[in-house]
Amino acid sequence: MSEVFTKSTARNIYYGGSLFFVLLFLALTFDTVNRMPKHDHRQNLTQSVADGKRVWEENNCIGCHTLIGEGAYFAPELGNVYKRRGGDFIKAWIKSQPTRIPGRRQMPQFNLTEKQLDDMVAFLKWTGEIDTNNWPPNIEG
Amino acid sequence: MKYQSQSVAKLYFIAAIGLFVGQIVFGLVMGLQYVWGDFLFPAIPFNVARMVHTNLLIVWLLFGFMGAGYYLIPEEAERELVSPKLAVVLFWIFLVAGALTILGYLLVPYAGLAKMTGNEYFPTMGREFLEQPTITKIGIVIVALGFLYNVGMTVIKGRKTVINMVMLTGLLGLAVMFLFSFYNPDNLVMDKYFWWWVVHLWVEGVWELILAGMLAFVLIKITGIDREVIEKWVYLIIALTLISGIIGTGHHYYWIGTPDYWKPLGSIFSALEPIPFFLMVIYAFNMVNRRRREHPNKAATLWALGTPVMAFLGAGVWGFLHTLAPVNYFTHGTQITASHGHMAFYGAYAMIVMAMISYAMPLLRGRAGANCQRAQLWEMWSFWLMTVAMVFITLFLTAAGVIQVWFQRYTENPEPFMVVQDKITIFYWLRELAGVIFFIGLICYIVSFFIKEDKPAKA
Numbered sequence: 001m002s003e004v005f006t007k008s009t010a011r012n013i014y015y016g017g018s019l020f021f022v023l024l025f026l027a028l029t030f031d032t033v034n035r036m037p038k039h040d041h042r043q044n045l046t047q048s049v050a051d052g053k054r055v056w057e058e059n060n061c062i063g064c065h066t067l068i069g070e071g072a073y074f075a076p077e078l079g080n081v082y083k084r085r086g087g088d089f090i091k092a093w094i095k096s097q098p099t100r101i102p103g104r105r106q107m108p109q110f111n112l113t114e115k116q117l118d119d120m121v122a123f124l125k126w127t128g129e130i131d132t133n134n135w136p137p138n139i140e141g
Numbered sequence: 142m143k144y145q146s147q148s149v150a151k152l153y154f155i156a157a158i159g160l161f162v163g164q165i166v167f168g169l170v171m172g173l174q175y176v177w178g179d180f181l182f183p184a185i186p187f188n189v190a191r192m193v194h195t196n197l198l199i200v201w202l203l204f205g206f207m208g209a210g211y212y213l214i215p216e217e218a219e220r221e222l223v224s225p226k227l228a229v230v231l232f233w234i235f236l237v238a239g240a241l242t243i244l245g246y247l248l249v250p251y252a253g254l255a256k257m258t259g260n261e262y263f264p265t266m267g268r269e270f271l272e273q274p275t276i277t278k279i280g281i282v283i284v285a286l287g288f289l290y291n292v293g294m295t296v297i298k299g300r301k302t303v304i305n306m307v308m309l310t311g312l313l314g315l316a317v318m319f320l321f322s323f324y325n326p327d328n329l330v331m332d333k334y335f336w337w338w339v340v341h342l343w344v345e346g347v348w349e350l351i352l353a354g355m356l357a358f359v360l361i362k363i364t365g366i367d368r369e370v371i372e373k374w375v376y377l378i379i380a381l382t383l384i385s386g387i388i389g390t391g392h393h394y395y396w397i398g399t400p401d402y403w404k405p406l407g408s409i410f411s412a413l414e415p416i417p418f419f420l421m422v423i424y425a426f427n428m429v430n431r432r433r434r435e436h437p438n439k440a441a442t443l444w445a446l447g448t449p450v451m452a453f454l455g456a457g458v459w460g461f462l463h464t465l466a467p468v469n470y471f472t473h474g475t476q477i478t479a480s481h482g483h484m485a486f487y488g489a490y491a492m493i494v495m496a497m498i499s500y501a502m503p504l505l506r507g508r509a510g511a512n513c514q515r516a517q518l519w520e521m522w523s524f525w526l527m528t529v530a531m532v533f534i535t536l537f538l539t540a541a542g543v544i545q546v547w548f549q550r551y552t553e554n555p556e557p558f559m560v561v562q563d564k565i566t567i568f569y570w571l572r573e574l575a576g577v578i579f580f581i582g583l584i585c586y587i588v589s590f591f592i593k594e595d596k597p598a599k600a
Contacts, residue, residue: 006373007373007376011376013376013377013380017380018383021383021384021388022387028388028402031400032403033331036331036334039398039399039400040328040329040331045327053329053332057268058251058255058260058264058266059267060188060266060267061188062188062268063186063188063189063272066474067329068397068474069474070333070397071474072269074187075187075558077474077558098182098183102179103177103179104178104179105174105178105187105559106179106183106186107186108250110252127329130329130397132396133396133401133404135396137550138550138555139555140555140556140557140558141558
């Protein structure tokens with residue numbers, strides 16, 4: 001390998017290859033961002049959805065749950081929880097935590113206001129309507 | 142140690158090891174919470190423990206990378222660091238900011254921390270791995286810029302070796318990609334798309350350049366192999382890393398509201414991602430087998446050989462296991478992901494930092510080339526305990542993941558999340574047990590630093 005494949009060949013593959021794939025990635029990103037409105041139904045992204053995302057973030061929900069498969073694996077997937085449980089259940093559930101059943105995994109009480117609860121439901125409903133190529137495979141997430 | 146200013150690396154390495162201990166303690170807490178749900182509740186809810194666990198990991202690896210930079214860049218550049226004083230100042234800023242952030246996680250409810258730090262004015266918090274308050278993120282950028290100035294000027298004014306250029310490119314990339322953590326749109330799909338520019342393009346992109354640079358440096362030092370040979374391998378490995386890894390980002394774009402073409406693109410390119418790791422295994426063993434000197438630091442050699450093997454298994458093989466879109470459809474966001482994450486981070490990044498520390502620390506402490514035999518023995522025991530424990534953690538999580546995927550995703554009558562979790566409790570117990578072994582290994586590692594030097598032993 002030493003004679004045919006020299007250090008400068010390797011270096012050229014590194015620089016050339018990286019540059020090519022960085023540019024390709026940027027082009028694909030440009031295209032993806034352009035097509036995204038078809039998948040993310042941003043026309044339905046209301047102020048309440050945006051506020052709900054903030055509530056989601058500022059209580060670190062991702063620290064236990066997954067959202068479309070990303071996050072922690074300690075508690076159920078919530079990307080499709082609106083479809084699984086509905087808005088009223090979600091609000092009641094959050095309000096009633098923690099269950100304090102001995103030995104069971106516990107969710108903290110976040111003391112959310114009624115508006116924050118509604119925003120959270122709006123955010124989870126909107127998230128559930130993103131075109132995710134049919135993921136998750138079933139309603140259990 | 143050839144240059145006085147390299148000694149600042151010692152601070153960074155000590156902090157890295159200290160934070161590593163913290164990371165593992167919180168890992169054990171979380172492991173227990175998986176089987177004993179209300180353990181430490183409500184004092185330390187799972188989400189807080191996890192945030193501490195993952196953030197400490199990131200921060201100790203950053204300390205390790207910076208320490209490695211301060212150690213190897215002057216030596217490669219053949220000159221003193223431009224400003225050792227800046228390196229010390231930045232160390233304390235980073236350590237204090239990091240400690241305050243972790244204390245904030247532990248002592249204040251997260252929503253309170255968000256309020257205290259003004260998250261509403263510039264919201265960046267509450268996304269996985271990027272939970273730090275915005276002000277901490279700004280601090281990280283400042284520390285990174287100061288660090289890059291320091292090592293960058295050192296390279297510019299000194300010898301420009303391949304190792305230095307690769308290291309610098311990796312570190313620069315690390316800082317640049319982190320800037321995307323400040324982009325947090327209301328649109329979750331856009332948020333997720335660019336969140337991966339930090340997370341994926343770090344660990345499967347620019348961090349691998351840092352890994353390659355550090356490994357090359359250690360291999361040159363312990364084997365005495367001509368750097369021309371090593372450099373060719375380095376170029377080849379990082380070329381394949383970026384060629385596969387950049388478009389390989391697509392394996393995160395299957396289900397988040399992005400176009401369909403990411404399925405074939407992500408599958409094909411991420412299937413290539415194990416190749417550079419495999420080459421790294423061949424190269425490391427080749428270099429050590431063809432060594433031109435017998436370096437007295439056997440422990441450093443062990444780490445340098447262990448890193449590519451475990452990186453190949455954890456990042457390469459366990460990554461490939463669930464990277465193809467049809468497989469990922471079922472495994473996405475399960476314990477399979479967790480199993481891969483554990484071995485990949487340990488194998489690729491924790492181990493390379495320990496390889497670097499193992500090589501550099503005896504020299505930083507003014508010892509002749511290596512620690513005494515007894516200290517090395519402790520260190521090698523720690524290597525095997527931690528590495529074997531990590532293999533078992535990974536295997537148990539994989540078993541848990543397979544069962545989880547089966548009952549929750551694959552059968553005709555899928556069962557709810559918590560019902561399935563109860564079925565895999567045994568594997569969580571076994572994982573916790575393996576975690577305890579890992580922790581014992583870590584204690585051996587710490588002990589190895591406190592073994593007193595004997596009188597110079599005859600080789």
